[in-house]
Amino acid sequence: MASPSRLTLLRYHILDECFVVKPQDETQTLDKTEILYKPDLLEKINAHLKEAVPGVKPIAMRTLEKDIQDMQVIFGVQIIKKSLKKRAYYQYAEPEMTIQSGRLNGSERARLQGAMEILARYRGMPGFEWWSDAESLIRHRFGWLSAHHSMKKLVRTSPGNDRGMEVMLSRGKGHQWLKQAVDALLDRRPIRLSMNTPDGRRTERHSLIVEWLVEQRQGWMVCALVWDEEAQESFRMVLELDSITGWDDLLAELPEGLIESSNWNWKMYIANRMELEPGLVVEPIHEPGTVRIWFQESVAQGYLTEPFHSSQDMRVEQSGDGIIFQVHLVPDATFIRRMLSHGTAAQVLEPADLRELLAEEVRKMTKSYAKLFGP
Secondary structure, X not given: OOOOOHHHHHHHHHHHXXXXXXXXXXXXXXXXXXOOEHHHHHHHHHHHHHHHOOOOOOOOHHHHHHHXXXXXXXXXXXXXXXXXXXXXXXXXXXXXXXXXXXXXXXXHHHHHHHHHHHHHOOOOOOOOOOHHHHHHHHHHHOOEOOOOOOOOEOOOOXXXXXXXXXXXXXXXXXXXXXXXXXXXXXXOOOEEEEEEOOXXXXXXXXXXXXXXXXXXXXXXXXXXXXXXXXXXXEEEEEEEHHHEEEEEOOOOOOOOOHHHHOOOOHHHHHHOOOOOOOEEOOOOOOOOEEEEEEEEHHHHHHHHHOOOOOOOOOOOEEEOOXXXXXXXXXXXXXXXXXXXXXXXXXXXXXXXXHHHHHHHHHHHHHHOOOOOOOO
16 A cells, blocks of 8 residues: 555544544543534545645545545554434544554454564573563564463454553663563563652662563653552552662562552553653643644754644644644643753744743753852
8 A cells, every 4th residue: 555645644633633532431422512523524634635735626425435445544543433313423442552562463463463473582592681671672562472381362452441551662761670570561570679859869679560661762661559558558650770789579568459550541641742751740731732832944854854742733834934743741840841951943932831930940951141150
């Protein structure tokens, strides 16, 4: 299949937003006002296309139906057709399924399995020390049994119960503990570890469950459910894998039932931020919001190919000598630093309170240079 054009990809992203199923508890009922029946769906797509690309020709219903079929093949998602009062509408088969996290299709799975079987022959040989870590990451991410079993698929789990990680090959930081972390994540096995605090001033010891792993520019991050024996309560924490100084699989003591009772969507938490930072996950947790950002043309071109954030809307707006992007996230400390690093080549337009916060940060930076010999 040929690579989709930018216009086709834009249609896929619009459909993706329309098909997402929001998690609901048993007390909630289907909000009929949010249902887009086929004619409404077609109208919405054409309206968005016209807004993004003025003068574009509207698509027909047969193109919409073909897009739905192609999305399932290209991105490995499952789109089901439903009806209400004999009127048809579409949605994803599982909550939070998107084209960003679709599973492999049959052909891709076969190719990956073949490559892994070839690489497995070199396990333990000089120059292939990295393979044991990479194999664990790949098997877990794509739902295959661990290495000592035959290569068979696990029963598919819903995203709400999925335990996972953002998969990249390790560049070495925290590499000493990566395999242990992957195994602990796979098995949901309690561990006890010692670690340096983010400021490096002391060492702490914690009993915890590894719930998620993600690699960022500064190295691997461990997302964990931690048990505080003294306070007799649990909390969630993000720590750098490289900060760990000791690891014990035997001495961890957690209350019975704590693991099963945990219900936390790390994937959503991570997706709503620029980057994870080490430390406690403190509630109340800020809700993500829509942010409009202007970038100078030279900077904006880079973000057209490598998005500023995973939530970046494909629809862009030309403005003077730059481009306006729209993202949906929590404007955390990393976001603030990233914006300030661009200087006058970037500017938050909305929301107003975030714009004022950035303005205050700029005033503080300016004030720090008011004296010649420090504060």
